[in-house]
Amino acid sequence: MELSFNLIAQQLVTGLALGSIYVLVGVGLSLVFGLLTIVNFAHGAFFMLGAYVGVFVFAKTGNFWVCMVAVPLITGLVGILVERFLVRPLYGRGIDYPLLLTFGLAYVMMDLIRMMFGVQGEPFETPEALQGAIDIGIGMFPLYRLFLIGVTSVVLLALWLFLEKTRFGLIVRAGARDPLVLRVLGINISTVWLAIFGVGTAIAGLAGLLAAPMRGVSPEMGVPILVEAFVITVVGGMGSLGGAIAAGLLVGVVVSFTTLFQPELAEFSMFALMAITLIFKPNGLFGRKGLMS
Structure with missing residues (x-):
């Protein structure tokens, strides 16, 4: 494959757009972990919830911009209720208690969505105003992906x-x-703690809405993104917001270029990056020792 400057630049922008979703999910997870020291296994479920709230609000209003406001507010409110009535009683009992709680909560939320919306998933088209492509000087690029970078x-x-x-x-x-x-x-x-948990889940919900036109909407969509979020968190450093941003963009670019050369290795590439990071930087790019103790 002949590499040109335009091809490399376009793939780089593609990676930054993909990395924008990773950044939002990773920042929300790191924000909660960094302050509350809670490994939130329901984070992917809040990502999924945000997408479904977007489907519901868009069906009622037909306005994507209303969804942009409603989704983080609603998912953040659900997160606040979860922290107040489910997570808070477990503080001080060890890190494994909230971990197991949020793990089970993720499956409960997934089953509730299946009961309400069905198991087949829901379509979510790219908003009309953000369809098409524009010339950014290095070639034509989808407007929606540039929008993702801007929103992030x-x-x-x-x-x-x-x-x-x-x-x-x-x-x-x-x-x-x-x-x-x-x-x-x-x-x-x-x-x-209540406010931070709400902010973290609100960001996860917003990420789910923004990812919906690219990934589709299904009850299981939170499972792979949770795995990717933990890769971002480990690479960047547990609890580090700056690390989550750097790692999210880095993983997005690595996956983008791997897709260009070896598409079948795209998913593998992020785990390879995590392994390499842990070998040379056991605490991640910007992590600190003792956070889990």
Whole structure:
């Protein structure tokens, strides 16, 4: 295969678009783990829930932009209820208790979706305004994938501003380092955990909506994305938001170029990248020691 600059550039942009979904899923998972030290096995189920909420809202309104607002709000609200009534009673009992809870919750959510929408899946077309392709100087490129890159950039900027420029963000960062300090200062750490779990699940739901036109919508769609999310988290470093961003984009580009040369090895390539990372950087690209202890 003859490689040209345009071909390489197009494949790079394709990888960044794919990596945008990985970034959103990985950031949501890392946000919850980094602060609450909870391995959320229901994260893929919230991704799936976001896609189905999008299907429902779009069927009622016919407006994709309404879905963009409704999906993170609804999935975030469900996440808040899960944290308050299911996860919170398990704090302090060891990391395996919430892990097993969220593992079972994922299957419950999947079965509920099957009961409500059926087992065959639902179609979700690319919004009319985002169909087609545009010339970005290196060739024609699907408009929707460029939209993915743009939305992910906006979400990451908003998350950075929230964590770095607000008082609540300062509390979140302090709580991630030492929750005891917040309790001494009289800050209700439970409220912080509740908000972060809600934000993490809201981002997962938004990722599910954005992935729906490319991946389709089915009750099982959360299973492979959960595996991919943990690959992102391990490569980037458990609990590291910066690592999740870097790893998501890196995995997207690696999968994109592997698809170009050896399509049958595309899925294998991300696990190979994870293995190589663990050999040379056991804590991931930006992880820190002792987070699981």
